[in-house]
Amino acid sequence: MRTTPSSPGAAGYLLEGADGADIIAAVRAAAAGQAVLGAALARRLRDWFGRPPAVREAPFPDLTDREREILDDVAAGLTSTEIGAKLDLSPKTVANNITAILGKLHVTHRAEAIIKARDAGLGLSG
The missing domain is CATH 1.10.10.10 (Winged helix-like DNA-binding domain superfamily/Winged helix DNA-binding domain)
Structure with missing residues (x-):
């Protein structure tokens, strides 16, 4: 039986440099309809959102x-x-x-x- 994705577009995201095992796991997960977020990207997001808002860089640093x-x-x-x-x-x-x-x-x-x-x-x- 052949299945087609319910919606076009990306099913996930891996950062450049992902190893072969991560790529294979991501393809399998995407084929199963799961959203894929590579471990390196997940760490970056966790680190960014884990910081207090005051520590995050303000938009447009050139502005006063x-x-x-x-x-x-x-x-x-x-x-x-x-x-x-x-x-x-x-x-x-x-x-x-x-x-x-x-x-x-x-x-x-x-x-x-x-x-x-x-x-x-x-x-x-x-």
């Missing part, structure tokens, strides 16, 4: 804390006026920060910055 805060608000959909009121900043200061953020993110439009910020997890809590 204030710029990251403003980018978070931009990604949450706040206008420059709303950001200024929230952070007790003048509209000109907010605009200057946004210009600096765009430069540091190597984007030319606010919408591009929002996409990058949301991909990094900013702007999603507000």
